[in-house]
Amino acid sequence: MVFKYCPFCKSEMTVKKVEDRDRNICEACGYIHYENPLPSVGIIAIKDGKCLLIKRGKEPGKGHWAPPSGFVELGETLEEAAARELKEETGLIGHALELLGAYCEPNDVYGYVITIIYLFEIDSGEATAGDDAEEVKFVPLEEIPDMFFECFNKAMKKYKEKH
Template structure:
């Protein structure tokens, strides 16, 4: 394959000279699930890289054939054994990580029960009281943690916003969009 800008395009792509196939490379989509039980937030201490040993909300990549909400619920279950109703998930953050070609969607929702367990992906699973500070110095993905600053207040009032988050070159901006 050669690299060229196909007719009608504005980006260079890998193009097969023999058959004309264009190999598009597009951003990957990450999903995360902010799962709560009453006034507690479920976090995991990651058991795998990247960021092994650091705290996070359950996070992972979408798979082909699933909706973002299904992916968020699946990642929650795979990492914690906890269950959430896919239909109850609400969009909370739309973020971009252009330096690593990723887009992330963070959903929020209430667990169907407070049961969970550790997994290979989560060496520890724990509820944090929303009144207690999240261990920010030990957070795996600061762009998600930073964007959650208002979550405890919104959760108590049941008045949530939707945010846009952009993280590039060490700069992080968060804007309320709805």
């Protein structure tokens, strides 16, 4: 995203090379609009040899199956963010067992996104599709489709190698 006007002093902003990259800057007050990847969490929850997947209700990847995921909110730990997203999208309560991996990939809607992927254990609840999910199901590990987000394919591969 490029700002036309400075959000601080309302002067017109421009694009100039700063620290070796083209950046959106305000020459009047010196504000530099740094752009960074957005942090998100992904949840790989395995139960009885099956992995919890949701059919995505929103772009990117609308209609594709993928593990629950979402952006980290201010003030929550990464594990809390993952537990919240799991509950919002699937109605299930769970907790993080281990970190499977962290990946930074381009995303059609949000630009570059960092996805920190946890292996989760489910403690309670009935799987029901909630926020941003059209359907929820447990898929046998050997039937997991190629997923829309490459990070989940990588994390799944890592899980299979380790467990």
